[in-house]
Amino acid sequence: MPRRKRLDFKEAIHYVMVRGAAGAEIFFNARDLQRSPRAPRQIAPQVSKFEKLLAETRDECGELLHAYCVEPNRGILVLKAAGAPLQVFMQRLCGAYARYLRRGGFAVERAVFASRYDAKIIAPEYLPHAVRRAHRSPIESGLRKQPVDYPFSSDRAYRGETAVLAIHMADVRAALELKGHFGSRGYRDFMNQAETPHVARLLTHGSPLDSRIVGDKVFVQKARQTAEHPPVPLDREQLTAQVASLLKCTAADIFSPTHTGTLGRALVAWYGVRSGTATLTEIGRWFSVTGASLGQAIRIQRLIRPDLFRPPEVSD
Secondary structure, eight states: OOOOOOOOOTTOEEEEEEEBGGGOOOSOOHHHHHHOTTOGGGGOHHHHHHHHHHHHHHHHHTOEEEEEEEOSSEEEEEEEOSSSOHHHHHHHHHHHHHHHHHHTTOOOOSOSBOSSOEEEEEOGGGHHHHHHHHHHHHHHTTSOSSGGGOSSBSHHHHTTSOOSSOOOOHHHHHHHHHTTOOHHHHHHHHHTSOOOHHHHHHHHHOBTTBTTEESOHHHHHHHHHHHHSOOOOOOHHHHHHHHHHHHTSOHHHHTSSSHHHHHHHHHHHHHHHHTTSOOHHHHHHHTTSOHHHHHHHHHHHHHHOGGGOOSSOSOO
8 A cells, every 4th residue: 555645734743753774873872872971972973963954954944843852763853844845854854964974984874764754743732742752752762761861852952951953942832831831840740741542642643534643633634624725835036026025126136236135135035935935055046145145144134134034924
């Protein structure tokens, strides 16, 4: 039987898992972690590289990262598809990491990752449960006894400690507050609770109505309908015209070597990524610049004109 097509739509929350091919430890050696408990990052440069690539790909594709966890053989991501489709995001992330391993001389097989990553769409009310499963995965695997003791996840960010990379925690905290858990202490209390059998079945197997979705009957129907009727993204000309209207200039001005052009190109890149029109790399080709330079322009211009960078659309 052929595999079912993955579901995806704008603003969908995904629980994603990637694995090393044939059980290979592609991120670090579990025995090394046990031998060096006080300096874990020194024995796992691959994890630091993966985190760097994760941050870069997230910024390029406009996704929101709610949580992550990296284990020897697998990586778990909880993210919202706020920009590019999930498939584009995962292809870029996994492709960049596979190239890093090969160029760095690490002993890897021809295929770094298992052929197909796992992904489930999560209803918002189950977002904290997905984050808890990600953060507790190393405990279930026997790598540590408590999430706070594990160095390669976003758990510490939720506990108020310095994060290795930026984590979008607002949605998780809001969902926890609806369950009566407030602040860092509420997060810790929730993390210490065991999964109920119902939640465990949903996160493992998905809904009985659709294994690709974690949620009730109403959410399953809504997710299916939304995925079947995606909005048509703007093309390059439409996006450039709307940004030109926003800046009260012409489309030609956005291609000019002026301050207006610099701001306009940053806005085109910002809204293009977050509307799903294209990635930073693809938009960079429109202007004969790199995606990295567009990313830098966005960061600078957002500090100067934060009022113009309003997600998710250029106009109402």
